[in-house]
Amino acid sequence: AGPQGAWELLERYGEVPLPPYIRRPAAPRDRERYQTVYARHPGAVAAPTAGLHFDPPLLQALEARGVGLAWVTLHVGAGTFQPVRAERVEEHRLHAEAFAVPEATCRRVAETRARGGRVVAVGTTAVRALESAWDEAAGALRPRRGETRLFIYPGYRFRAVDALLTNFHLPRSSLLMLVCAFAGREQVLAAYRHAVARGYRFFSYGDAMLLTRGEGAS
Structure with a gap:
């Protein structure tokens, strides 16, 4: 079977690849719930979960208030669930993920x-796509399509993003390191302490936080 036939087989027999910490079988409702309303291109093995907080009425309300919407694609790979085990952070390697910035x-x-x-980037996936498409020589974002292994951790200099809406992530994950790099470790830890004290929900089907770029993120 060609690529089209493979997609048809996946649609017919496949299951939604829920994160490993969701300890139940995939259910039919996950096809709708574990998917953003604006998803267009198949290819990811996990949802960009910050986007799950948006529905069509909310997107329309944002546009009515003058908020412009723009779209990127990043096909999340299985490595997103891989904890960082390297003794030195810079030695950790991410799997390549396909992305496109139009x-x-x-x-x-x-x-x-x-x-x-x-x-304002909705999710760490959007951050990595935008930062991967930044042209340092031009000092601007450029259309780009390809693969990225960009690993963002404290010390990274952000160029394309000013604020970030993101869920609460697993400890020792590359996603949490990106968030700490963006907002500053102390600000993020304070947000997590607040979330625990108030009973917020964590991870994919959990709550979100809005972060601004910290002083150390330049």
Whole structure:
């Protein structure tokens, strides 16, 4: 069977690949619930879970308030669930993940920055896609499609993103390291302490937090 036939077989016989910490079989409702309303291109093995907080009425309400929406693609790989086991963080290697940042998104980001607006990434996947498409020589975002192994941890200099909406992540994960790099370790730990004290839900079907770029993230 060709690629089209393979997708048909997956649609017919496959199951939604839930994260390993969800200890139950995949259910039919997961096809809708464990998927963003704006997903278009198949290929990821996990949902970009920050996007699960949005539904069509909320997206329409944001646009009505003048919030511009732009789209990127990053096909999350199985490595997203892999804990960082290396003794030195910089020795950890991420699996390659396919991504695409279209020209329309690059224009929207440039226009937003030009008028003094902020670029708010929905999820760590969006951050990695945008940062992977940043052209350092031009000082701007450029359309790009390919694979990225970008591993963001404290000390990374962010270029394309000003704020981040993200869920609460597993300890020792590359996702948590990205969040700490973005907002600063102490601010993130304070947010986690607040979440635990208030009984917030963690991980894929959990709550989210909005973070601004910390002073150390430049």
